[in-house]
Amino acid sequence: MKFTIFQNSLQGPRQYNQDRLAYSYSKDALLLVVADGMGGHRHGEMAAQLAVTTMTEAFQRLAVPTLSSPAKFLIDHIQQIHDMIDQLTQEREMLESPRTTIVAAIVQRGMLYCAHVGDSRLYHFRNNHLLYRTEDHSVVQSLYNKGIINKSEMTTHPYRHKVYSCLGGDTPPKIDLSDRQELAEGDTILLCTDGVWGALTDDEIKVMLYGPSITDNVTALLNKAELVSQEQGDNMSAIGLQWGDKLSDPFAVSTITMAMGATTTIMNPVKRNILGSDDTFTDDFSDDDIENTINEIQRALQKNKLTSQDK
Numbered sequence: 001m002k003f004t005i006f007q008n009s010l011q012g013p014r015q016y017n018q019d020r021l022a023y024s025y026s027k028d029a030l031l032l033v034v035a036d037g038m039g040g041h042r043h044g045e046m047a048a049q050l051a052v053t054t055m056t057e058a059f060q061r062l063a064v065p066t067l068s069s070p071a072k073f074l075i076d077h078i079q080q081i082h083d084m085i086d087q088l089t090q091e092r093e094m095l096e097s098p099r100t101t102i103v104a105a106i107v108q109r110g111m112l113y114c115a116h117v118g119d120s121r122l123y124h125f126r127n128n129h130l131l132y133r134t135e136d137h138s139v140v141q142s143l144y145n146k147g148i149i150n151k152s153e154m155t156t157h158p159y160r161h162k163v164y165s166c167l168g169g170d171t172p173p174k175i176d177l178s179d180r181q182e183l184a185e186g187d188t189i190l191l192c193t194d195g196v197w198g199a200l201t202d203d204e205i206k207v208m209l210y211g212p213s214i215t216d217n218v219t220a221l222l223n224k225a226e227l228v229s230q231e232q233g234d235n236m237s238a239i240g241l242q243w244g245d246k247l248s249d250p251f252a253v254s255t256i257t258m259a260m261g262a263t264t265t266i267m268n269p270v271k272r273n274i275l276g277s278d279d280t281f282t283d284d285f286s287d288d289d290i291e292n293t294i295n296e297i298q299r300a301l302q303k304n305k306l307t308s309q310d311k
Contacts, residue, residue: 001254002255004215004241004249005241006214006215006219006251007239010225010226011235012225012235017235018038018044018048019035019036019037019048019193019237020052021267022056022265023239023265024263026065026066026255028065028109029059030241031106032241033103033191034192034237034238035049035051035120035167036100036101036193037049037100038101038163046098047099050084055077058077059073060265063263065258065260065261067106070111070180071113071180074106074177078175079175081167082167101120101194107183111181112124112189113178114134114177114178117165117167117175118165118166120192121133121134121191121194121197123192124189125187126184130202130206131181137165138162138163139157139159143159161198185244188209188214189241190238190241193238194234195234196222196225196236196238199224199225199236200228205221208220214240
């Protein structure tokens, strides 16, 4: 595989950053994942961190060097994240469940697989044309699909950022698995949170991603979203992927010489949260707390699974 990839996250006008993102690759497979912790609920950053850590750890364990079923991997592990959040909520006796959206993609044998919950999006561009975009699990999208509002009303509707499906919610998540798509040399893939697409139109995103450097393009995209958002925006996070090495980018990754069982994972660094004007928010979980909690929950889920099999 040959590709160029870049990820980054901006805090924007929010008091803390609840977005998490990462990518991981083996010799023959690539994972990209973006999670947007929901700020209206306590510890959204915990749910988002749980999401990206669970996905990347599973990928490292199973992509040796390919996944037996990329689609099943996405469905199974996104559902597992929801179950883990539920387990966490019960074990910690939390008053409210942490919640997050997620969009995750696998590239394997030149095919793109994607699954999402909520309103974090994946875009697929080719030759400056939008081939595909995930459909948000949002109230306004549902109203539009039913013909209650038109497209222009979607951007100004008071419920434009309300989602009806997420990980950690009171009901099982609606996990949408997109039809797999074949990638062509030079295709661009973008995964991003609503802080990006809420500030910029799809056409603006398309134009800004058409430059020769995916690193420069994603950087410019995030900076423009932050400038447009000013005081009303959200955290802004994105992973950009340019497939192949059509432009001979000096930062292109080639996995040709990677060992069969090796994987590389890059977690986007996130600054520690700070106390904002809402004094109900506290950063109770350190990075070590999150890692230990993930390990505890995974052991508990595995134990429950083995117990149910024995019955």
